[in-house]
Amino acid sequence: MSKTIDLDLVRHIGKLSRIALSEQEVGTFAAQLAGILEYFGKLQELDTEGVEPMAHAVQLHNVLADDTPGESLTPEQALANAPDRDGDFFKVPKVIGDSQ
């Protein structure tokens, strides 16, 4: 692992993850993340020359479903856990445009 964990990186990850971190937490997590990376860094010692990268942890492939409609939730069920709603829409703070 060439990337080292510094405080700025932790702040950046926090921002990307929409997690508000106190300065104290930034320090704690930096140390913890560095420890975890260092531990996994042991894997770097293995010679992986000529080994195919692993795409998945289980040796399954082509798990595919037929294109046949099944049950959906009712809007009532779907919205049951929503913090707020507007009719049958999920209600969120004002945003502009679509994501894509």
Next chain:
Amino acid sequence: MSETNETIKPVVGLEIHVELATATKMFCRCRNRFGDPPNTHVCPVCIGMPGVLPVMNRQAVEYAMKVGLALHCTVAGFTKWDRKSYYYPDLPKNYQISQYDLPLSADGFLEVPLPDGTTRKIRVRRAHLEEDAGKNIHDKASHTGVDLNRAGVPLLEIVSEPDMNAVEEVLAYARAMQRLVRWLGVSEANMQMGHMRFEPNINLHITRGGRTFKTPICEVKNLNSFRALERTVAYEIQRQHAEWQANPEGYSIDKVGKENRGYDDEAGVTVFQREKEEAHDYRYFPDPDLAPVLVSDEWRGGLAAQIGELPLARRARYMERYALSFKEADALTQDAPTGDLLDTAVTDGADAKRCANLLLGRGAAIANDRGYSIAEVGVTAGQLAELAKMLSGGEVNATAADKIFVKLAETGGSPRQVAEAEGLLAVSDAGQISAWVDQAIAANPKAVEDVRSGGKSQKKAFGFLMGQVMRLSGGAAAPAEVQRLLQQKLGS
């Protein structure tokens, strides 16, 4: 330095998002349906509840493979799904399932017919599967409403190389892609329903005084009509040129890099969009819930065999075998079912040109009125063949055939029954036509004189008399018989 020595070459690449016409979503069995009440096609998988297990839709994979094959792409033997992380209300899981480094299809091309009749090969870099996001509704000032019916609908993202150099080429490519996906039956590609969305990347290569300047590449997101695409590319070419002229050394790809712009439909302009610096930090990683897909030669080959003849090949065949004009052949190959109608009627023994005339006359008029394809007008190949044969045999004339065609589209039935019921069968009974001819001759002595005298107005006068007979018959007389009897009686 002379302005006239300046050459401007627009360089455009296009990303096209195509919603696939599967019955269900990509990872759950909620219906893939547009226009229903909000949040009626949702389940724990597509609204991002914890602990659920998505299962890939086989039909979506096969549709995507078909497009890849039709685009002459290499369809990968091994493909996998990745998570693209970002936060937005219409993306309930906070990541989008997409394909990052191992797309299903790569390195293909689409042959694009241009308005001048030539074709141009536009290279396709990759085509990968991903899931669509939900829809944000912005009609309230105070908040945004989210409808997740679209969340998880299969989306094929087709990325071209920057091979287009003019507005017309971009439009032609987009239209050719729409025709292709409809042809393959993998998407309705309906613009109003958001089935196709465009993202052009545009910059200019400007040569002046032996130097080449490159303007920053501008990406314009989320265009959902051909008109918006056309206006965006045209506007960007003009805007980038103006910005470059004002600052030839500064407004360059090296100094500015890439810009994101949004399209303002009302003003017809694009506007600069500042992006958060972390916006593109998507932290892709393989989705642990989804198993990779191995594509065997048999699977790939079976789908390739289903593709059959593509639009441009069929158009060429119609011109060669049916002797249709480019325009006629092009109009009849906009979608596969319309061409199939023609092919089946011809196999039934009908004349291709007569069938084409019927389809492109009344057929196209009705289709235009109702906003659908000629095949959807509802006249079957059997009806078309019978009607064309009646025309060829002189049993109905062209005017009557048009009326019959309209009737067939409205109420169905057989062309012969309709012709009989509506009194549209041509009268070829010599006695009846003879009576009409005598009547016309008696009523128009001047025209008769002109024909008999053989002067320069002879032809016109004969045509006039033909018309009079047709009128007397109410359009029902067989024209060949009218002509024969008129000539006989006038001795011309």
